[in-house]
Amino acid sequence: MTNFKSEILSQKSIALGYMEMTFRWPEESEKPKPGQFLTIKIQEQPVPLLRRPFALSGFDEEQKSASIIYQVRGTGTKMLAALKAGDPLDVLSPLGNSFSLPAVDETPLLVAGGIGLGPILYFARELDKAGHSPVLIFGCREKSLIPDLPPLTNGRIQFCTDDGSAGFHGSSVDYMNSLSSDETGNAKVYSCGPTGMLKACHDFALSRDLSCETAMEEMMACGVGACMGCVVELAEDQDRKYARVCKDGPVFQSRTIKWT
Amino acid sequence: MTNFKSEILSQKSIALGYMEMTFRWPEESEKPKPGQFLTIKIQEQPVPLLRRPFALSGFDEEQKSASIIYQVRGTGTKMLAALKAGDPLDVLSPLGNSFSLPAVDETPLLVAGGIGLGPILYFARELDKAGHSPVLIFGCREKSLIPDLPPLTNGRIQFCTDDGSAGFHGSSVDYMNSLSSDETGNAKVYSCGPTGMLKACHDFALSRDLSCETAMEEMMACGVGACMGCVVELAEDQDRKYARVCKDGPVFQSRTIKWT
Amino acid sequence: MDLSIKIKDKILPNPVGVASGTFGYGEEYAPLTDLSALGAIYTKAVTVEPRPGNPLPRLVETPAGMINSIGLANVGTERFLKEKIPFLNSLSCPVILNVAGSLEEEYAEVIRRVDSQDALWGYEVNISCPNVKHGGLAFGTDPVQVERLTSSLKKLTDKPLIMKLTPNVTDISAIARAAEAGGADAVACINTVMGMVVDIHKRKPAIPAVTGGLSGPAVKPVGVAAVYRVSKAVNIPVIGLGGIMNADDAVEYLLAGASALQIGTANFVDPDTSGKVLTGIKEYMKEAGFTRISDFHGHF
Amino acid sequence: MDLSIKIKDKILPNPVGVASGTFGYGEEYAPLTDLSALGAIYTKAVTVEPRPGNPLPRLVETPAGMINSIGLANVGTERFLKEKIPFLNSLSCPVILNVAGSLEEEYAEVIRRVDSQDALWGYEVNISCPNVKHGGLAFGTDPVQVERLTSSLKKLTDKPLIMKLTPNVTDISAIARAAEAGGADAVACINTVMGMVVDIHKRKPAIPAVTGGLSGPAVKPVGVAAVYRVSKAVNIPVIGLGGIMNADDAVEYLLAGASALQIGTANFVDPDTSGKVLTGIKEYMKEAGFTRISDFHGHF
Numbered sequence A, B: 001m002t003n004f005k006s007e008i009l010s011q012k013s014i015a016l017g018y019m020e021m022t023f024r025w026p027e028e029s030e031k032p033k034p035g036q037f038l039t040i041k042i043q044e045q046p047v048p049l050l051r052r053p054f055a056l057s058g059f060d061e062e063q064k065s066a067s068i069i070y071q072v073r074g075t076g077t078k079m080l081a082a083l084k085a086g087d088p089l090d091v092l093s094p095l096g097n098s099f100s101l102p103a104v105d106e107t108p109l110l111v112a113g114g115i116g117l118g119p120i121l122y123f124a125r126e127l128d129k130a131g132h133s134p135v136l137i138f139g140c141r142e143k144s145l146i147p148d149l150p151p152l153t154n155g156r157i158q159f160c161t162d163d164g165s166a167g168f169h170g171s172s173v174d175y176m177n178s179l180s181s182d183e184t185g186n187a188k189v190y191s192c193g194p195t196g197m198l199k200a201c202h203d204f205a206l207s208r209d210l211s212c213e214t215a216m217e218e219m220m221a222c223g224v225g226a227c228m229g230c231v232v233e234l235a236e237d238q239d240r241k242y243a244r245v246c247k248d249g250p251v252f253q254s255r256t257i258k259w260t
Numbered sequence C, D: 001m002d003l004s005i006k007i008k009d010k011i012l013p014n015p016v017g018v019a020s021g022t023f024g025y026g027e028e029y030a031p032l033t034d035l036s037a038l039g040a041i042y043t044k045a046v047t048v049e050p051r052p053g054n055p056l057p058r059l060v061e062t063p064a065g066m067i068n069s070i071g072l073a074n075v076g077t078e079r080f081l082k083e084k085i086p087f088l089n090s091l092s093c094p095v096i097l098n099v100a101g102s103l104e105e106e107y108a109e110v111i112r113r114v115d116s117q118d119a120l121w122g123y124e125v126n127i128s129c130p131n132v133k134h135g136g137l138a139f140g141t142d143p144v145q146v147e148r149l150t151s152s153l154k155k156l157t158d159k160p161l162i163m164k165l166t167p168n169v170t171d172i173s174a175i176a177r178a179a180e181a182g183g184a185d186a187v188a189c190i191n192t193v194m195g196m197v198v199d200i201h202k203r204k205p206a207i208p209a210v211t212g213g214l215s216g217p218a219v220k221p222v223g224v225a226a227v228y229r230v231s232k233a234v235n236i237p238v239i240g241l242g243g244i245m246n247a248d249d250a251v252e253y254l255l256a257g258a259s260a261l262q263i264g265t266a267n268f269v270d271p272d273t274s275g276k277v278l279t280g281i282k283e284y285m286k287e288a289g290f291t292r293i294s295d296f297h298g299h300f
């Protein structure tokens, strides 16, 4: 974990309202793992005050660059989207834990929705490179929200749209449910996205007795585990009531979370 | 007085740390007079919160454009300096009163220092155009602070530097004192700049029994006379203790001000 | 959609007024916003005698806020009647006189002298003023003083009487209850928060009075909390203010329990804030299916 | 240049500490700032029993500030001794334990159990906690409670005892005097300012506890005013905090009367704020010709 001054290498729109930003990763800094995140200090003035957290969406060891995919939402992300290649970037990273690797005989089912695409994409690419055959399922409302992504080599990408305007007609969970138990028999589920989708993935995994890891999101202040601000509530059988997303997560076994 | 959305036409550095910005002046809006000012809402975020006041430094009736000359000082002016031609500008203007015209037989002695250049320059050009022979005296620390200005037709510009690196060696008041009483016999003094210089101009005018108008500056909130925030203290013989710079000024007869 | 609010037996046409001290007596803003569309103009404080106000500088900016030290600079009751009433008389929006003083008797005297004026819809009593009889502590910091002041002013007028609360107290609910007990027809909160800035170059306070009143977006969370607590404590209308810059901020205050609002510092930034806020409130109500201001209340 | 500050009979090496609740127990920030260069670490509050803290969400941003509703989430005294003391023991900077409770007896019990630890330089007593015996009003809002709590804790320890004041009171000077009368070795101010945000889309408070604690640049003027007033009221050192983001802010607090400082919310924005502030204070002192921290005082 280091707080470094980086430089933006490129910034482009990849879907309606979504940007991909690539920036320099310092030689000395630890390589980030899929699921880990960073925080960015967006500007000098105290509005917005806090650093903004984003999951890593890719890392290029040779180019010494990393990237994030983010949605333009409020003040902070609007300011971020206005930055250009060459602008400086104040980055604190890598933060948090990461997805755990599937066993060699497990098929990784990677489910992403909305701003959950980044970490899932990064993980899918790493698994793909390592010879796994990940299935990346990305669900969104409609076609304009589907990002333009290079295909995987061993695995594949399955788009799903609520309105059927592209890919599978239905949610990513509908798609998973459409798979036969044979097809998901040795699957391991990984998810990142809106809470409703995460819970549905968890329920799906429970119903088919699969293991499921989920990357969570909560409003953060410190991002390093010091302020106790970013907690999620844990299931009753856990040894404590809350866990910090930034330090104990963002990746949790879905069974440990209290889904409400 | 209107609050209008304008557009920046040009922005350039005219001396070390000083910028000149030209922007569109709307057809419907009242023509500003020398000494009047505007306020600019620099950005949407509440830091800096308040509008920033600047004196008009020029107005082009044909081009329907106006300009300001400003020093890059703090947060607000730094942000202003980062804007480019084509960017929108939120302007409230014209505000305040203006310099009064000299009599036909009076020689206008216009004294400017630092950020006081704008209104004095505007006034000098108007007088010049109207056939007066204004003497614009601009004093600053050293050569790099001397702005590049087109010459006057009837009048002239006298630069003074504290270190003698250009023009007259000494302050603008030293320069005025170097003029014989004959030369200043029918002068009328106008001044804008640092308080010390304003007081010196006032003292000079008193000592030679000349009339002196001075454009003041105070921290402002409303800029329109409503908040009572921008007051200056008046001389004991005045009928009230304080006057508002934004509404009763910014131009005052120097004799009405309490100089301390 | 009914935007009106009843205070005592009188009606404010809509909830968006402009706050005392930020709008003068209306004249200066006439070219910049539609005065007739205002829910109310709360005037700059008026005292019995003219007051020059505090020494300068009177203003300093802070992060997302500003501090003012205007003092009660005003022309006094006599010149107010002569110089300001004619213009105020010409306005169609309600005009609420902000009344101030250093003694109970001074507040009373202002009301006695102006109460016959039809131009005045009602009074807002500024109890953030130091009470010279009580060691300079503000009237508004002591429930006993507040109840007494309220009930004695109530006797002098039939117009609505609004007590304007200071946030610089341990328990603003107790002060609000005291105002209600004294017969206040409404309470407004908040006045400015005590703050201070040091000029580190000159090594002295940025304003000669040392501490001043903090306003603007920085204090919005303080104002919303005050309105929430006060509206749970009393049964009279609560007028919310403090840092309202746009319609979203205004809706926060309404949901927290405010029945009406005042725009203060925002007038300096955008003189037409009140107009935009009113439009935004209407849009929010339409989307939410609200038909009256009270529909904002009771959600939590 | 002597940057040290004496509190009771002990020395803080420099004035720049990090504030309770914003720095955990130091471990998390070890890779990001030089802990050995800190003037002090004020730990997250510790209570006798472990506390899970408040329901989520616990954070919301405000203009130039943030509101937290962490509650007193902590592992309790027993696990604090087992899990946190070993790391704290390894640090060369002073560690000041922030103590909290709902009853006087709970504060006392924490101090009794930990007082033999050499790792602890002293205590900072968080009196913003609701006093369950007094209807939930915070200890720190009542001078009588504050004096009593202070004097009873003083008897339990020889380490410096710092009372941390809440700004949510009518007269913070009175509270500070009560702490001094009770034997406090220093006072720290300010804790967070009560604030609230409403989620206008969900139509409920942004945090379940409804109101929370406002911190960050927005409250700096409130903190500076508090430090100024308190330092005029008492003769013990005043530790200033609230919205310090950089050395200029720190110098404001020192000139207002603070002898030491704490960096809180700024740690979240730049984890090395404390290092930069210390450097900046030294530069200011050099330019001003100051040789010790007390040279900041008495300019106004």
Ligand SMILES: Cc1cc2nc3c(=O)[nH]c(=O)nc-3n(C[C@H](O)[C@H](O)[C@H](O)COP(=O)(O)OP(=O)(O)OC[C@H]3O[C@@H](n4cnc5c(N)ncnc54)[C@H](O)[C@@H]3O)c2cc1C
Pocket: A037, A048, A050, A051, A052, A053, A054, A055, A056, A068, A069, A070, A071, A072, A073, A074, A075, A076, A077, A078, A115, A116, A118, A119, A216, A217, A218, A219, A220, A221, A245, A250, D061
């Ligand atoms: C571990 C983690 C990983 C994330 N990864 C991504 C990602 O890869 N791509 C992406 O687009 N977004 C991601 N987010 C969400 C992203 O942080 C927010 O969208 C962003 O902070 C919004 O900032 P804003 O100023 O534009 O919006 P605001 O106007 O401030 O808020 C818009 C929304 O974002 C939430 N938000 C604001 N600040 C934070 C914060 N500090 N922490 C968490 N949520 C916040 C608010 O609650 C609000 O709902 C992640 C969040 C977390 C916690």
Ligand SMILES: Cc1cc2nc3c(=O)[nH]c(=O)nc-3n(C[C@H](O)[C@H](O)[C@H](O)COP(=O)(O)OP(=O)(O)OC[C@H]3O[C@@H](n4cnc5c(N)ncnc54)[C@H](O)[C@@H]3O)c2cc1C
Pocket: B037, B048, B050, B051, B052, B053, B054, B055, B056, B068, B069, B070, B071, B072, B073, B074, B075, B076, B077, B078, B115, B116, B118, B119, B216, B217, B218, B219, B220, B221, B245, B250, C061
């Ligand atoms: C009537 C009038 C006319 C002016 N004309 C010019 C001009 O033609 N050219 C020019 O360069 N400057 C002019 N100024 C000064 C200019 O307004 C300030 O330099 C500017 O506001 C600084 O903003 P900032 O955010 O960069 O600096 P900050 O960091 O905010 O402050 C730097 C300095 O500027 C002063 N200042 C900040 N805000 C205001 C304000 N709202 N009103 C007055 N002073 C303020 C502060 O007191 C401080 O000393 C004028 C001021 C007034 C009142």
Ligand SMILES: Cc1cc2nc3c(=O)[nH]c(=O)nc-3n(C[C@H](O)[C@H](O)[C@H](O)COP(=O)(O)O)c2cc1C
Pocket: B221, B227, B229, C019, C020, C021, C022, C044, C045, C068, C070, C072, C098, C126, C164, C190, C191, C192, C214, C215, C216, C217, C219, C241, C242, C243, C244, C262, C263, C264, C265, C266
């Ligand atoms: C420059 C200025 C002058 C003020 N004068 C008065 C006053 O005379 N009487 C009063 O009750 N409040 C006065 N106030 C307080 C405001 O009416 C309002 O309560 C406060 O500013 C908070 O609202 P805001 O954040 O929207 O400005 C003044 C505020 C400012 C900024």
Ligand SMILES: Cc1cc2nc3c(=O)[nH]c(=O)nc-3n(C[C@H](O)[C@H](O)[C@H](O)COP(=O)(O)O)c2cc1C
Pocket: A221, A227, A229, D019, D020, D021, D022, D044, D045, D068, D070, D072, D098, D125, D126, D164, D190, D191, D192, D214, D215, D216, D217, D219, D241, D242, D243, D244, D262, D263, D264, D265, D266
């Ligand atoms: C997330 C968070 C947690 C806090 N927890 C505590 C605490 O446990 N005990 C305490 O005395 N103060 C606590 N505080 C208050 C800070 O120590 C400090 O007084 C306040 O935040 C003002 O300083 P700042 O503006 O620099 O943050 C906390 C503040 C924050 C932001």
Ligand code: FES
Pocket: A219, A220, A221, A222, A223, A224, A225, A226, A227, A228, A229, A230, A231, A244, A245, A246, A247
């Ligand atoms: S954001 Fe501070 S503990 Fe997670």
Ligand code: FES
Pocket: B219, B220, B221, B222, B223, B224, B225, B226, B227, B228, B229, B230, B231, B244, B245, B246, B247
């Ligand atoms: S700035 Fe408000 S009266 Fe001049």
